[in-house]
Every structure is written in structure tokens, then in C-alpha cells.
Amino acid sequence: MAKSSEESPARRTFMMVVIGLISTVIGIALAVPILGEVLSPLFKKRDIVWTKLSAVSDLEKISPLTPKFIPVYFKVKEGWSINTLPRQVIVVKDITGDLHFFSNQCTHLGCPLHWIPARQKFMCPCHGGMFNVLGEVVGGPPPRPLYEWIHKIDKGSVFIQNKFLDNPKERGI
Amino acid sequence: MFKKIQDWFDERIGLTELINEFNGERIPRRGGWAYTFGSLLAFLFTIQVVTGIFLLFYYVPYFPIARNATYFIKHHVMLGNVLLGIHLWGAFTMIFFLLVHMSRVYFSGAYKKPRELQWVVGMVLFSVVVILGLTGYMLIGNENSWWTINVLTNVASHTPVIGGFLRIIIRGGTETSVITMQHIFAVHVWLLPAVVMLFIPIHLFMIRKTGHQGMALEYKNNKLPDDDPNKWIRPDGTVPFFPDQFYKDMIVALGVFAVIYILAVVVGAPVGPMYRPLALNFAPEADWYFLANEELLKYFPGHGLIIFSTFLVPTIGFMILFALPFIDRGHERSPFKRPAATVLGILFLLLLVYLTLIGGEPKAPATV
Numbered sequence: 429m430a431k432s433s434e435e436s437p438a439r440r441t442f443m444m445v446v447i448g449l450i451s452t453v454i455g456i457a458l459a460v461p462i463l464g465e466v467l468s469p470l471f472k473k474r475d476i477v478w479t480k481l482s483a484v485s486d487l488e489k490i491s492p493l494t495p496k497f498i499p500v501y502f503k504v505k506e507g508w509s510i511n512t513l514p515r516q517v518i519v520v521k522d523i524t525g526d527l528h529f530f531s532n533q534c535t536h537l538g539c540p541l542h543w544i545p546a547r548q549k550f551m552c553p554c555h556g557g558m559f560n561v562l563g564e565v566v567g568g569p570p571p572r573p574l575y576e577w578i579h580k581i582d583k584g585s586v587f588i589q590n591k592f593l594d595n596p597k598e599r600g601i
Numbered sequence: 602m603f604k605k606i607q608d609w610f611d612e613r614i615g616l617t618e619l620i621n622e623f624n625g626e627r628i629p630r631r632g633g634w635a636y637t638f639g640s641l642l643a644f645l646f647t648i649q650v651v652t653g654i655f656l657l658f659y660y661v662p663y664f665p666i667a668r669n670a671t672y673f674i675k676h677h678v679m680l681g682n683v684l685l686g687i688h689l690w691g692a693f694t695m696i697f698f699l700l701v702h703m704s705r706v707y708f709s710g711a712y713k714k715p716r717e718l719q720w721v722v723g724m725v726l727f728s729v730v731v732i733l734g735l736t737g738y739m740l741i742g743n744e745n746s747w748w749t750i751n752v753l754t755n756v757a758s759h760t761p762v763i764g765g766f767l768r769i770i771i772r773g774g775t776e777t778s779v780i781t782m783q784h785i786f787a788v789h790v791w792l793l794p795a796v797v798m799l800f801i802p803i804h805l806f807m808i809r810k811t812g813h814q815g816m817a818l819e820y821k822n823n824k825l826p827d828d829d830p831n832k833w834i835r836p837d838g839t840v841p842f843f844p845d846q847f848y849k850d851m852i853v854a855l856g857v858f859a860v861i862y863i864l865a866v867v868v869g870a871p872v873g874p875m876y877r878p879l880a881l882n883f884a885p886e887a888d889w890y891f892l893a894n895e896e897l898l899k900y901f902p903g904h905g906l907i908i909f910s911t912f913l914v915p916t917i918g919f920m921i922l923f924a925l926p927f928i929d930r931g932h933e934r935s936p937f938k939r940p941a942a943t944v945l946g947i948l949f950l951l952l953l954v955y956l957t958l959i960g961g962e963p964k965a966p967a968t969v
Binding site for chain 1: 748751752755756758764765766769770772773774775776778779780783878879880881882883884885895898899900901902907910911
């Protein structure tokens with residue numbers, strides 16, 4: 429018969445080591461798939477789509493330095509479903525006639541911006557961020573100018589991608 | 602007959618002895634009403650669990666549908682508005698009394714040796730309950746929920762080094778989606794309640810282990826000096842937990858429950874409009890207990906400083922609160938004999954109230 433832990437200190441140490449090892453093995457065996465499940469989104473490639481916004485000729489008609497809000501509907505795969513993501517594109521024509529395609533999300537924490545015509549500013553209703561019509565920060569906490577949607581002009585139409593220019597950390601959207 | 606049943610159990614598992622052991626805990630005598638907040642919180646948590654379980658009978662955590670499911674519970678399920686109302690006002694009440702309980706413990710120095718760990722465990726419970734409140738707000742699935750999810754995950758993304766990953770993990774992708782809602786749902790109904798259910802017994806167990814200690818007014822007849830740790834072991838008088846303290850607990854529980862019930866029936870739970878990601882005139886609002894933090898986010902402009910409002914100030918604040926018993930190590934308990942701690946506590950509470958009040962004001966009205 430094997431000795432009890434009280435009879436042999438060595439036996440006691442051995443038992444404690446075995447208990448510890450078994451717990452560790454079971455713990456790791458459970459933790460690995462759980463971690464995999466939780467961290468899985470980090471390893472999924474994001475679904476990037478091009479969506480038609482409008483004809484260039486229509487956009488060129490808008491008056492300069494007056495933002496025009498145009499909704500765009502991205503059809504993207506999210507998890508197990510294909511969803512429509514409605515997003516606002518702010519089209520601004522600057523004085524040289526170039527078009528800018530801004531997102532209407534504040535670059536601070538992503539709230540929806542309001543255009544205040546009387547002040548000629550975009551204002552964030554959450555924490556008071558302010559941007560001018562060209563997307564530059566003119567007040568409040570936002571750390572950077574407005575995000576611009578990645579866009580291309582193809583056969584006279586503007587297409588928008590569900591991705592921002594110059595956005596290494598993929599904030600916003 | 603009853604005696605026979607009792608004997609049957611006693612012979613096998615010593616039930617009477619067990620119950621007496623649970624109920625016989627001695628509680629210091631003078632501060633009875635001040636000690637009811639803890640059990641009130643346990644009561645409120647039970648209410649939240651029970652109402653929450655039955656809300657699940659009708660709730661769907663799928664993003665565009667969640668708000669309609671909540672609306673359905675309120676308007677089409679018989680007495681669903683009452684159940685939803687109790688869950689909402691119960692949550693508000695719970696957070697409010699958590700602050701009251703914490704303040705009471707703080708001002709009466711109850712976190713001091715040997716009860717440091719109780720405070721730490723209590724802080725874990727506090728953090729978890731606040732997150733439960735926030736996730737509950739998100740699960741309604743209305744317009745505020747949508748923007749709260751976006752804003753808070755963006756706040757998380759400003760955590761140094763792991764921020765970006767953290768946001769993707771919480772959202773289940775780059776964007777707020779059905780997966781995000783499912784994550785929040787799992788966290789709100791299972792993960793965090795399980796943590797609370799684990800930590801409440803630890804909190805209680807520690808009270809039993811450290812014994813019947815109370816506020817400074819329990820020791821008026823005690824001649825030992827304040828810096829003698831032995832002073833705090835022997836209060837002037839004690840009463841058994843059952844029924845003396847339990848009786849007070851029940852009266853407070855009834856009073857608070859009545860208020861919750863009336864609020865649930867009369868005011869109810871506002872469901873709010875469906876979310877519209879295209880809205881051009883919507884101003885998202887946080888729940889009242891988050892307004893102070895919300896106000897904080899308005900300061901610290903610019904790229905280098907944003908981390909102060911999103912990460913450093915809240916984290917350092919929480920760390921100081923967690924470590925409070927290890928920072929304030931004196932044996933003195935009376936709030937009048939440790940003026941620095943008392944004044945700091947009052948100033949902090951005033952700051953909190955002030956930030957909450959100005960945080961609740963509209964910021965950039967669309968009509969300006």
C-alpha cells in the first residue's frame with residue numbers, strides 16, 4: 429500500500445506536484461480554445477467593398493465650401509451575416525474645385541457631427557469637438573482632422589470604400 | 602410535525618446549528634441603520650438577477666431587432682413594462698446605493714486593517730456593477746445604445762499598446778455589428794453576473810472572518826487609545842444579525858423596493874427611438890452615472906493629451922480607490938479625527954456631483 433502524506437513528506441510533495449500539474453494542464457487546455465475564440469476577430473480580414481456614391485457631374489454642381497451629406501450603403505460581411513452599413517459621406521468642394529469626401533464621425537470618439545450653418549462649423553454633440561468645413565480641428569478635444577473616405581472616380585461616378593484614408597489604427601467607421 | 606422534519610435534517614446535516622451559525626453573527630449595536638446598505642445591495646442584485654432572467658424570455662440581442670424586442674416587452678407583454686421598469690430603476694438604485702455604501706465605508710474608516718481586502722473586493726464589485734450598467738444601456742438597442750457602444754469602444758481603443766486590438770476584440774470586428782451586440786449580451790447576462798455572484802460571498806465571508814467591527818461611535822466606552830488595533834475588536838454592545846440587524850435590513854429593503862416599484866410603474870423604462878446611423882441631428886447621451894466621466898472626455902484636447910481623459914485619469918483614479926486601504930494606513934477611524942481624509946472625500950464627492958451636473962447639459966445644440 430502506498431504511504432499517506434502524513435507518513436512520508438516526500439509522498440506529500442509528490443502529491444502536491446501532481447495536483448498542481450493536473451490543474452495546470454486542464455487550465456491551459458481550456459484557456460487555449462477560449463483565447464482563440466475571444467481573439468478570433470483579430471485574425472479575420474475585414475470585408476472591403478466599393479460602393480457607388482454619385483455621379484461626378486452632380487457633385488461638381490454643389491456650391492463651394494458648403495458640405496453636402498450623401499448617405500452611402502455598404503453591403504459587408506460581418507460575422508455570420510451580410511449587413512448593410514448606412515454611413516454619411518460629407519462632400520465638400522474647396523475653392524480650387526477639388527472634392528473632399530469626409531466621414532461625419534468625430535475623430536475624437538466617433539459621435540455623429542452636426543453641421544451648424546450659422547457658424548460654418550461641424551460640431552460634435554458629445555464632447556464639443558469643432559471642425560471647419562475643410563475638416564480641420566478648430567476646437568475641442570479631437571486629436572486629428574476629419575477622416576476622409578477612400579474614393580475613386582470610375583466612368584464618371586464616384587465610388588467610396590468602407591475605409592478611411594490615412595488611418596493606420598483603423599479608428600472610426 | 603415541524604419539529605420532526607427539523608430533527609430529520611439535524612440528524613443528517615446539523616441544519617439548525619448551521620442556521621444559527623449564519624444568523625447568530627454579532628453586529629455592533631449603535632450604527633445598525635448605517636450597516637443596512639450592504640445587504641440592501643445584495644437584495645437589489647437579487648432583484649436584478651430575477652427580473653433579468655425573465656426579461657430574457659422575450660429579448661433578442663440582434664442589433665436592429667434588440668430595440669424592437671425591448672419595445673415589445675414594454676408595450677405588448679403583459680406587465681412587461683413593470684418588469685422592465687424594475688430592472689432599469691433597480692439598476693439605477695443599485696449604482697446609487699453602491700456610492701452611498703462606499704461613502705459610508707470611506708468616511709467611517711471601515712476599510713482599515715484588518716478589512717483592507719474587503720475594500721478591494723468591494724471595488725471589484727463596484728467596477729463590475731458599473732460595467733453591468735453600461736452594457737445594459739447598450740442592450741436596449743436604441744439610438745443611444747448604438748452611439749454608446751461606438752464611443753466606449755473608441756475610448757477603449759486609446760488604451761496604450763493594446764487599445765486597437767481591444768476594440769476589435771470587443772466589437773468582434775472593426776465595426777459595430779451583430780457580433781458586438783452578442784458580445785455585450787454575453788458579458789451582461791452571464792460573465793459579469795457570475796463575477797458578482799462569486800465576489801459577494803467573498804465579501805461576506807471576509808466580514809465574518811474579521812469579526813464585528815463598526816464605526817467609531819461603537820467604541821465610546823472603550824478606554825484604549827485610537828492607535829491601538831485592539832480597540833477596534835471590542836465594540837460597546839452587539840446584537841445578533843438575526844433578527845435585530847435583519848429586521849432593519851428588511852425595512853430599508855422594503856422602502857427602497859417600494860420606490861423602485863413606484864418609479865417602474867409611474868415613470869417606467871424609456872425605450873427610445875430606433876438607431877439611425879445616418880442621423881444628422883442626434884445628440885447621444887450617457888446615463889447619469891457616467892456623466893462625470895463623459896464630462897472628463899471634453900477636456901485634454903489634441904493628439905498627445907487625449908490619453909489623459911480616455912485612459913490615464915480614470916485608470917489612476919480607480920487605482921487610487923483600489924489601493925485606498927494601503928495608502929491610508931492609520932488606525933484612526935472617526936471622520937472627525939482624520940480631517941484630511943474626510944475633507945478629501947467630501948471634495949471628491951462634490952467634484953463628482955459637479956461634473957455630473959455640467960456633464961448633463963447639452964453640448965452643441967443643433968440649432969445654434
